[in-house]
Amino acid sequence: MAESIVSGVAERLGNLLMQESNLLSGVSDQVELLQTELKLMQSFLKDADARQDESELLRLWVAEVRDLAYDAEDIIATYALKVAYRKGCTCILYEGNTVHKVGSQIVDIKAKISVLITTFRDYGIRESIIQAGGSPSSWNEREQGQRQAFSHLERHSVVGFDDDVNILVEFLLKEGEGDTRVASICGMGGLGKTTLAKMVYNHHEVKQHYDCFAWVYISQQCERRLVWEEILFSLQSLSKEQRDGIRQLTDAELADKLVQVQKEQKCLVVLDNIWNVEDWNNLHGGFPGDDSYSKILLTSRNKQVPLHIDPGSLLYELQFLNDEKSWELFEKIAWREDSKAKTRMKDLGKQMIGYCGGLPLLITILGGLLATKQTQEKWEDVLRHVKSYLYVKQNLKINMILALSYNDLPCHLKPCFLYLAHFPEDFEIPTKELIRMWMGEGFLSQIHHGGGREDSMEDVGDRYLRELVQRSIVQVEKRGSFGMIKTFRIHDIMREFCVSKAKKENFIHITNILSMKQCEVQIGKVRRLAIIPESGDNSIKGIKFKEYPYLRSLLHLLHRHDVPYFKEFCFKKFKLVRVLHLENFEKHSKKLITDIGCLIHLRYLSLKDSNINKVPSSIGNLRCLETLDLRILHYSRVPNVFQYMKQLKHLYLPYDYNVHGKLELGNFCYLQTLVNIQPNTIQIPTSLQLNRLWVLKVRTNTQAQDTIQDTISLISRCPHVEKLNIFNSIKKKLPEAYQFSQNLAKLTLFKTRLEEDHMATLEKLPNLKILSLLYEAFEGKNMVFSERGFPLLQSLFLSELFQLEEWRVEEGAMPNLCHLEIVCCPRLKTIPDGLRFVTTLQKLEIKSMQKSFRDKLDKGGPDFDKVKHVSSLAFQNCGRE
Incomplete structure (x- = not known):
């Protein structure tokens, strides 16, 4: 390190x-x-x-x-x-x-x-x-010509689970009276409980049987309120306003609402990784009794949990893999499909997996390690190290194999891996934020190619993360619209190793962590501090920031209701900080202290969802800032100082803000992301083109004609934008097709209240792959997709278009559409007849629509012929009795 x-x-x-x-x-x-x-x-x-x-x-x-x-x-x-x-x-x-x-x-x-x-x-x-x-x-040593993608790594998880899946699916489909409604998957960490649960959860018969689905991860510090809200939000398609209303309910009202939904709809809820009986006792008030067809699937390391819930429930105990299954899993990971070394290295591989004891996690990690080494000599080198751990205890064996994987990481990946120790257990780590933190710390090296071309830092960070995925060190949780990794998780066993290693290396200091043994006294200066909710107490109030003058990173990762007020938070105490993540941060005065301007090294600053209503002008001193996230909770005054931040690449403005005069954006040479901008509040030199901008989210705060023209002008100045969001009313006017970026691949319209059908404009965009028309984006009654329109469109989302009555799709439109989702369009009578010609359509989701709409699409219904070619047809919350 x-x-x-x-x-x-x-x-x-x-x-x-x-x-x-x-x-x-x-x-x-x-x-x-x-x-x-x-x-x-x-x-x-x-x-x-x-x-x-x-x-x-x-x-x-x-x-x-x-x-x-x-x-x-x-x-x-x-x-x-x-x-x-x-x-x-x-x-x-x-x-x-x-x-x-x-x-x-x-x-x-x-x-x-x-x-x-x-x-x-x-x-x-x-x-x-x-x-x-x-x-x-x-x-x-780096493997020369190392693969950039191991596609088979995502297929390895199915090994050995076929019989397990069949048993659990049969239980979930059963509807006899008096049957238990809880199934449990138990076993030690690393056996594949979550993997098996996901296979069952995504099984096509299960998806057809249930109306609504929810999956929640349960951390060791189970937060009942957050779990209940997450389940309810997953089971129902809710607008932001509805979600905000639910957050105002008392715990008792929230529990009643959750129970009611599970009684009215046939729901499947997965509770992943319940740690103890007390967690269930805390949560059970949000679930109905036996008078419901809804069911629960849970995973736990503790067999007492399901026995406590219901001694008669289905308890499925995962076993270690036998030799045959262990080898099958290992083969899928460790070798390239065209490897010529399989025969002569087979004996080496079998010797090594014998030390994994049939634990899938260890086999996966060892396979990921060996996948980067395709010579017999390198495998023999690994075997020599593995053999030395043969007689140690199981937990030490796990740590030693994890240490092998860590030691094999290239030099540039080790600090990136140890940085994951900042995040709490079971945390869904957002890729964008993490890569920008790595940037701020200086972990990412610029990679140059021939002809003077070089990758952006974000490209480098994405490559580093994919290397960690390829080595099975982290697991992808969600992918974005274009297949990029959106969020990921680190297995709790791997996280424990990561935290232990990071503390031992004095890489990080974790405050408020009581769930694992403290390492020996740290040597040297504290450079990174993580504030995470692992003890459930308020000892954080006693943090003395003056003890951390050498900090480079400070990550504040508490849930909102856990957050104490900081009355003496003084930025000048740590002037060397480069990364400051203050999500959900609360200041007693609600004002960001003016001495934040002292942090001249700062590269990354996030105040997302913080309780702050005024941003000081001193942030103009932050000349090195690359990422600035001001998506705070309150209506806010924003200072006109961004023109001094010449290194800024990612700017997120408050959801609602005002400014004295006009925001000057003339020096944004490197800007790639601009979110929540109000076009009537900015001033851009006439000659300036934002040539590096590829994500733009516009919020209009007035329907005035000047504002609409400002919006169109801003969009036309961004010739390379790939993702564009427009929020709030623009009524009668969208830019013409030529005024949009020709690179535009994803367009989202929200509450734009367009009165006319603008599909004739949008369907001409040559590279549009994803179109989302959300919450009153369109107020017309009729919508037409023309022949040869939307040539590259792959995903289409229509949600809460309350006036839409008829949607017509001509033959030859959307020839590449794969995914269509229709949510809460109450006046829409039926799906277009033209969908029968869209032979590429693989997934059709219908949510929060009337039962009559669903019945038409069910097998035997009058509209079934339009969708019988679709491989996945799913309904959710469609009033099924």
């Missing part, structure tokens, strides 16, 4: 020397020498880093190297930023003193590095490592 940190610091210093040498005036030669020293130190760390557990001296040595690298970057980056802020200052004496001070600090760090190198040599550390079994540096 220290190798990764030193390597990253050396690279960033090199970039600073090349790109901003004018900011290092007076110390550039010393910085260059320091960078050389750090590169030299890397060669020592290749041997020492992975072996620090074997010696306390070595551990202390590595920790000292790690802190020196951080200190060097802090000193030099701070100096460069201060020079940038002081441009134009003529105080020569001040400049001279600053240069002398920084120069002295650099000389001091170089001297300490020299001492550490001498210590490394004099104590014979390198020799002892070599004698212990060879250099471990091979563990970090």
Whole structure:
């Protein structure tokens, strides 16, 4: 890990020397020498880093190297930023003193590095490592030509579960009176309980049998209110206003509402990972008794939970895989389909999986590790390490195999993996936010291609995450519209290892965590702090931020009702912070403290859903900011200071805001994301094209003609936008087809209240793949999709179009449509006859429509012929008796 940190610091210093040498005036030669020293130190760390557990001296040595690298970057980056802020200052004496001070600090760090190198040599550390079994540096070698995608990794989970699925599906389809309504899947972590539950949940017969579905993950600190709300929101298609209304209900009212829905509809609810009996006792008030056809499927490590719920319920205990199934699972992961090495390496593979004890998680992780190594020599190297753990206890065996997977990570992936320790157990980690945090920390290296082309940092981050998925270290939870990873999770066993490793490496300090054993006293300075809800108490109120002056990341990840007020939260206490994630943050005064402007290193700032109603103008000092998320809860005043943030790439404005004058956007050279912008509040130079912008979300706050023209003007200035959302009324006017970006692939209209059918315009967009018309987007009675219209459209969503009565689809329209969803369009009489010609349609979902609408589409109904070619036809909340 220290190798990764030193390597990253050396690279960033090199970039600073090349790109901003004018900011290092007076110390550039010393910085260059320091960078050389750090590169030299890397060669020592290749041997020492992975072996620090074997010696306390070595551990202390590595920790000292790690802190020196951080200190060097802090000193030099701070100096460069201060020079940038002081441009134009003529105080020569001040400049001279600053240069002398920084120069002295650099000389001091170089001297300490020299001492550490001498210590490394004099104590014979390198020799002892070599004698212990060879250099471990091979563990970090990149596989040349490593695959970018292992498509079979997502298919491995079906191994060994066919009989299990059949038994559980049969139970869920049974409707006899007096039958139990609870089925349970039990077993230790890593056996595949969640995987089996997902296979049953998504089974085609189950989808046809039930009206409504909900899946919730239960953390060790079970939050009853949040679980009930999540189930209810999943079972019903609700507008934002309806959801807000439910959040105002008392617990008793919410429970009654949830029970009522499960009695009126046939619902399947999955409670994944219930830890103990107390959790069920806390939740059971939200579920009906035996007078319901709704059922519950739960997973648990604790067999007492289902026995407590109902001793007569179906209890399915997962077993370890036998040798045959273990090998089948291993084969699907460890080899390329065209591998020629299978025969000669088969014996090696069978020896290694024998040490996994039939535990699917371990087999999957080991297979992911070996999938990056396609030579016999590398497999033999892994086998040598696995064999040494043969006789350790099972829990240690698990940790050792996880450690093998971690040690094999390339240098650049180790800090990215350890960063996941910030997030609470069972947390659904959002990909965008995480990658932008990695960016802020400097974990992502720019990748250059031929012809001067280079990947964006987001592309690099996505590639890093896919590497972690390919190695089976994290699991994809949701994919976005275009197949990209939207959210993911880390298995609780892997998370425990991640947290333990991160704390041992002094990579992170976790506050308010009582669920796992505390590691030994940390060595060195605290650089990252995570505030997470794992103990359920309010000890967070006692955090003394003055104890963390070296922080680089502060992540505040509490649920809203757990959040205490911070009366003494002072940003100037940690001026080195680069990532500040204050989601759900509450300040007693509701004002963001003005001294946030002191955080000149800040790259990432999120105040999403925070209880703040005023943003200070001092945020204009944050010249390094790349991501700014101001989607706060209250109507807010926004300062006109964004023109100073020239590095800004992702800007999320409040849902509703005002501004004095006009927001100047003239310096947004790198802007890629612009969300919640009100076109009538901005000022853009006439000549400016936002050429890098690819996500735009527009919110109009008035129906005035000028506002509509401003909206059209803004859209036309974004020639490369791929995703466009327009919120609120624009009534009679959409941009013409030529005014939209020709790259536009996803368009969402919400509450736009279009009075005329604009499909003739939209269907001409050449690359449109996803169209969502949501909540009064269209107020007309008739809508027509013309022949050859929407040539590339793959997904279409029609929701809460309350006036729509007739929808006509001509033959030849939407020739590539795969997914159609119709939600709560009460006046729509039937689906278009033209859908029978859309032979590509694979999935049709009908939600919150009348029973008569559903009956027409059921087998034997008058409209069944229109959809009989659709492989998946699902109904939800359609009034089935």
